[in-house]
Amino acid sequence: MIQGFRKLFQSRIGVFLALAFVGVIALAFASADITGGSFGGIGGGERVAAVGDQQISTSTYRETLNGAFEQARQENPTLTMQQFLDGGGRDGVLDNMVERMAIYAFALDHGLRIGDSLIGSELKDIPAFQGPDGKFSQEMYTAALQQRGISEKLLRTDLGQGLAARMTLVPAQIGTAMPEKIARQYAKLLNETRKGSVALIPSEAFAKDVKVTDKLLQSYLASNRARYSLPERRTIRFAVLDKSGLEGVTATDAEIAARYEQNRAVYSGKEGRTLTQLVLPTEPAAKAVLAEITSPSQMGAVAQGKGLSTTQIVAADRADLSAKTSPAVTQAAYEAKEGTIAGPVKGPLGWYLLRVDAVTRTNERSLAQVRDEIAATITEEKRNRALADRAAKAEEELNSGASLAEIARSFGKEVATTAPLLANGNPFANGAAPDPQVLRIVPAAFAMSEDSDPQIAIAADGQSYIIYAPGKVTASAPPPFAEIKPILDRDYRLKEGSKQAAAAADKVLAAIRQGKSPAEAMKLVGKPMPPVDNIDLSRQALMGSGREVPAPLALMFTMAKGSTKKLEAPRNLGWMIVDLDDIVTQDVAADDPLVLATRRQLGPQIGGELGEQLTQAIIADVGVSRNDTAIKAVIDQLVGNR
Structure with a gap:
């Protein structure tokens, strides 16, 4: 856009x-x-x-x-x-x-x-x-x-x-929308076939002749330090404050009884009702219909005979019904007995006739019945408060300058140390994965200096606290020279070999442009080379592979007919000569489904350009x-x- x-x-x-x-x-x-x-x-x-x-x-x-x-x-x-x-x-x-x-x-x-x-x-x-x-x-x-x-x-x-x-x-x-003529031109590109060749001049062919010394490799390492550096990693020292040791904190009988009284409404019995309602516009109309009903079961038939319809309401209790209608209608419904009709009573939509189809009652739960449930809730709350008190005390000790080991000891905990970790929490190399409780504080630990004071935070489970401090911090740096010397030797040889491969590619490129075939031109390199790959490929097949398009093929499908270009392979692996001999394009009819698909696909692009x-x-x-x-x-x- x-x-x-x-x-x-x-x-x-x-x-x-x-x-x-x-x-x-x-x-x-x-x-x-x-x-x-x-x-x-x-x-x-x-x-x-x-x-x-x-x-x-x-x-x-x-x-x-x-x-x-x-x-x-x-x-x-x-x-x-x-x-x-x-x-x-x-x-x-x-x-x-x-x-x-x-x-x-x-x-x-x-x-x-x-x-x-x-x-x-x-x-x-x-x-x-x-x-x-x-x-x-x-x-x-x-x-x-x-x-x-x-x-x-x-x-x-x-x-x-x-x-x-x-x-x-x-x-x-x-x-x-994409104009049809332009869409046809794009669609024709999908049917386009390109014929040519790709030749590779690998750096490896020249790498073995490169002279290498430790001094050269050390200089190469100094110039490419970031490429060979290992990421920063650090250990984290921590102690977890959880609810262990709080088993003696439980709910008392007085607390259970008080909670029961506090929530008496929750444990009291409920009376639900299933109702059939008929709503009429005026009170006289409602009374007239009621007069025709000789039995509550006839309410639906009488309503149907007058072109009216009834609806059913299921209410769990008074509050539920009141939320669905009005207090006046609720009161009338709950004053009527099962199997009778209440009303007419004025409600939000008019005048209501209500048939009580069923009354359901849930028995009141006594204190004895809900004692264990209440006790578990209160016990959990008390232990959470006790744990919060522990955390507050630990924070006070931190503010007073206490060390991580001192605080852990005062609560009977042990200080653990993670294996070296990366900034994203993953273990370095083949190290052990960190305790799940630590994961939440890894970003904060990496923001601290090595001599920072300990901090306290809620652990990853949300049910405990973790006191933590940085352990050993290993800055980002390359491994010892001797350890990576083989890798440096390989990379340096490829780098220098790539320079010679580039010079050879220039020679091949010039020969092709002077009329030699790619296979003939490759003989000028003077070293054994991989065979030239002949290409005969349509753009549709290239795009339909579902894989990333190789760089030489991507280049070939942007070149002019009869042209030849040089392309560097990634990671100093060599140079490629891409030669395009011919472009074959088939015409596409205006009603070809490919044209319609192209218009749909490229239409939004025009909007973006606008x-x-x-x-x-x-x-x-x-x-x-x-x-x-x-x-x-x-x-x-x-x-x-x-």
């Missing part, structure tokens, strides 16, 4: 930014509130961009970048700010902000208004603001905003911009300018360059 987002789809934050643009705003996709303080020598109000008569301040840009970075870190805990910015965050976030603001300004200038009620309806659909019942919860809303540090004003502004973008761009894309063009036109109309100096200052501050 938007050019900037199309580029970003290939980056690690692309999807996040695209979703944020169309207004699917979750808390993780919003920036923090605009601050008025200074920022690394830049005034908080200084702009990084101007959109029409609106400005994007340095503080807003910084906080939005931070918000996007934190969201990306949830998917990749080891992601650094520098990697995030290099992966598209620097320009992508600002592009997103500029485009949203431009479309919003354009929409307002042309009479589009986003009312508070519309924004409110959007807020109610955000899962982060919904309670356990699936409905909007003011408490969840307030807590979520506080947790993310987002003001309600900023959130509503962001939602308003997203709604304006949808209302402006979506209509431009509705009803778009939306993109409209967006770029809006930006040009509104006018955008950027302050590169301020942008650089924000980036430098985030990566610690000042």
Whole structure:
């Protein structure tokens, strides 16, 4: 839809930014509130961009970048700010902000208004603001905003911009269709067959002649340190505070009796009723029908004879029936005996006649009958409180400077240590998987320094607490040289061999372009080479394989007839010569099902292009300018360059 987002789809934050643009705003996709303080020598109000008569301040840009970075870190805990910015965050976030603001300004200038009620309806659909019942919860809303540090004003502004973008761009894309003549041309491509060859000049053929020394390999390792580095891993020391030792905490007789009295209504008997009701518009009409009923069982027949119908109601108790109708109707129904007709009585829809078809009663449960049930509930509550008291005491000891071992000893617990773990909680190498109770605190443990004080948190099961501290921290670094020397030797030889393979490929390429066949040209390499692969393949067969298209075939299907190109194989494995001899294209009839399928498939793409063009036109109309100096200052501050 938007050019900037199309580029970003290939980056690690692309999807996040695209979703944020169309207004699917979750808390993780919003920036923090605009601050008025200074920022690394830049005034908080200084702009990084101007959109029409609106400005994007340095503080807003910084906080939005931070918000996007934190969201990306949830998917990749080891992601650094520098990697995030290099992966598209620097320009992508600002592009997103500029485009949203431009479309919003354009929409307002042309009479589009986003009312508070519309924004409110959007807020109610955000899962982060919904309670356990699936409905909007003011408490969840307030807590979520506080947790993310987002003001309600900023959130509503962001939602308003997203709604304006949808209302402006979506209509431009509705009803778009691919013209039949263009669809035929695309469909013909599927029937296209390409004939040629692919020749491989492997680096391995030259690698064995490469001279290698330890000094060369050490220099190669120094230049490619990140490639051979093992990830950071660390152990976690922990002790679990659970309910063990609280077996003596139980419910007393007095507590059980008090709870029974407190919830007497829960244990009292209930009287349910099954009713057949007939609703008439006026009281005289209801009385007239009642007069014709000589037996309660005839109510349905009498109603049917007058073109009326009855309905059945099943109520578990008075409260249930009252919720379905009205207190007056409920009272009349419960005053009537089984097998009789109550009414007429005025209700919400008119005047009611109610036949009591059945009365069901549940016996009251005595204290003796529910004693064990109540005792179990109270015991669980008391043990939970006792465990919470333990956790509070442990937290006090932590605040007083007690060590993990001291706190564990005071509660009769032992300190355990995990095997080395990665930032995602997986064991390093072939290490043992961590205790399930530890998994929840792994991200927090990786955010701590090696000498950090112990912390306490709720364990993964939600029923106990865990006191934890970092153990041994092993920074990311390559293994010892001697351990990876064979790997370095292989990779270095392939790297140097690839250079010689590239030179040989150039020689082969030149010979083919001078008229030699690929097989003849490959003899010029002067070394045994794999045989040339002849290709005779249709595009439809290529796409229908269901597998990733190999790079040389993908290149062949983009080349001009009679051309030859050189392509590097991945991981320094060699070079390929792709030669295209002929392109055979079969005509496609206008009524061919393939044309219809192509129109359906590519139709939405036209809508996307129209939306993109409209967006770029809006930006040009509104006018955008950027302050590169301020942008650089924000980036430098985030990566610690000042």
